[in-house]
Amino acid sequence: MTRILLSDKLDNCVARWRKAGLTVIGPVKKETSSSYATVEKAADFDFGIVLPDRSIKGLFFPQTEPMMGYTIKKQDIATNDFAPPTEKRIIFGARSCDASGLAIDDPLFGWDYKDDFWFQRRNETVIVTIACTKADDFCMCTSLKLAPDSTKGSDVLLRPLQNNKGWLVEELTDRGREAFKEIADLLLDGSEQAAPLAVVPEKFNLDACVAWLKNPENFDSTFWKEISMRCIGCGSCTFLCPTCHCFDFQDEGDTYSGIRRKNWDSCSFSLFTMHTSGHNPRSTQSARWRQRIMHKFNYFPGKFSVNSCSGCGRCTRQCPVDMGITETLQAISTLKP
Amino acid sequence: MSIQEQYKKRVRELLSSGAVKMVIGYQAGTTADRRRPLFIRTPEEAEKLVLDSACIANLSGYLVTEGLLSDEKSVGIFLRPDGIRSINILAAEAQLNPEQVVILGFDGNDKEVTALQGEKARDFSAIIASIKEHAPEAPRNPQLEQIEKMSPKERFAFWQAEFSRCIKCYACRQACPMCYCRRCIVDSNQPQWVNTSSHTLGNLEWNVVRAFHLSGRCVGCGNCDRACPVNIPLRLINAKMAGEVLGAFDHFAGMSETQEPVLASFKKDDSETFIL
C-alpha cells in the first residue's frame, strides 16, 4: 500500500500550501519560454514540459542579487547589508536533474564560506520532484549515473500513475514530510501502478572520460581546439546549467551611493579571466571550453567527490552552434586515456 | 548532381588548388533538424558537408575570429544573401578584406536550396539590389503589426514582459556577425556605461542599446533570435528598426562593400523630422 495524490486534488493542495504561507512554484510555460514560476492554482502548472528552458538554479542563486548598499557623505561612509529572503516555498514538479543539481552545488556554497543566500533559500524550500516518464534527445542523466527518478536533492519524489490520474508519493526528508502533513487528508491509500520511467540511453562512458581528463598530458591536447572551434562564447550553456555557479560582483551607482550586486558570470566569456593588465590566461575559446569540462569532471569532483553535471542536457539543447557536454564527452570516451 | 554534391566538389577544388585555406560550411547536428558549423581544411573533410534547407545560421561572424584572415590567405564560406550582406558591412566597416572571402552562395526556402552564382561579395549585388527593391512589399510579421497597433503604454508593457525574461547572457550579441567588438560597451566597468545586472532596468538598457546599435546594420539573418535561450522575439525589434531606417533614409544594410553606415553618415537631404 502506498500513498497516492490524485491530480484533481492538486488545486486543494496548492490552496492549503498557500494558506500555510508557502509560495508555490512549478513548471510553467509562458508565451515561448518555460521556467519554474510561481503558481496560484493547479491549472497554472504545465507538467507536459520535458524540462523547463531555465533551470531551477535561479530560484536559489538568482541572476542578480543585491548584497550590500553604500552611501558616501563628506565625512562618513555607511553600508547596509541585504539579508537573504526568508520566504518559505514549495517547488512542485521539479525534475530529478534539477533537484540533483542543487545537491551538487551545496558543498560548493558551503565550503570555505557559507553562502547564507543559498542556504537560507535551500532550508526554506521544499522540493517535490516528479519522476520523468518522457525524455527528449538531449536528456542524459543516466550518463551521469543518475536516473529519471533520482532522489538526490529532493524532499519528496512523486511517480506518475500508469492511469495518468495522479502520483505515488515517496516522502524522503523531514522537510518533505512536514509539507505533506498539510495535505495528509487529501492523500489516498492505493495500489495503483506507476507509469514506466522515461528511457534515457547512456551516451558516453563517464569513467573513461574522467580517466582521460585526469591525465595531465591531455591538458594541452589538440582535441580541445578541434572540439570547440565553433563555440561563439555566448555563455548560454553556463547560464542555463543547473550546476554552473560562477558569479561576479558589480557596483551599480555613483560615487555617492549604490548597490553591490552578485551577478551570474560565465567561464565562456573572454572577460571572465581578463586581468587588469590586459593579459588573459584563458585567451582562446578552446581554453575556456576546456575549463568548463575540466571543472565539471575533474576539478570539482576532485574537491567535492561529485561531478558538477546532472545530465539535464540544456547545454546541448540550447547551444546556438549545437555543441555541449554530450558531444565533447562522447568524443573523449573514444580517446586513449 | 545535387547542389550538395556540386558544392562538395567545388570545396575540394578550392582546397586542393590552394585557392582557400579553409571553407566554413555546415554539417549534420545532434538531431535530424539541426546543422552545425563545419570548418573544412582538407579536401577529404569536404565529405562531411551538408547543404540543405536546414542550413540557416549566418556563418559570417567566424570570419572575424582573431587572426583568421591576418595571413592574407582566403577563406571560403557558405552564405545565404543575408550572410553576403553581412560580408559587405564587415568590409565597409573595415573588419575584413572582401578579396579574402570566397563565397559559396545559396538561397532557398524551408524545403530546398538553390545555388547562387558568384564568388566575391560584389558579384551578388544584383540579387541584393532586388531584395531591397522588394523589401517594402515583403510580407510583414503579423505580430509586428499587432504591436504597432498598441498604445505606447501597452507596447511598453509588452516589451517589459519580454525583457523580464532576459538573463543577460549576451548570446544575441555573440551570435551576431555585426557585433564584432572585442570589448562591448556593456562589458566596460570603468566607467560603467550600462548597468551590468540583469534586472528590469539593466535588461531594458541592454536591449535598447542592441536595437540601436544594429539599426541600419542588421541584415535580418535571425542568428540572435535563434540564439536567445529564453526566446525573446528579437526578430521583431530588428525588423522594426530595419523598416524605419529604410523608410527614413532609404538605407538597406549591406548593399555594397563601400556603403556608408547610416548612423555614422550625414546627407543634406536626410529626414530631420525629429529635430525641431
Ligand code: SF4
Ligand atoms: S558551447 Fe554553445 S552555448 Fe556554450 S558558450 Fe559555446 S556557443 Fe554558447
Ligand code: SF4
Ligand atoms: S553541464 Fe549541461 S547537461 Fe550538465 S547539468 Fe549543466 S547544462 Fe545540464
Ligand code: SF4
Ligand atoms: S540572448 Fe536573450 S537572454 Fe541573452 S542577453 Fe540576449 S536577449 Fe537577453
Ligand code: SF4
Ligand atoms: S541583429 Fe540579429 S538578425 Fe540582425 S544581423 Fe545581428 S544576428 Fe542577424
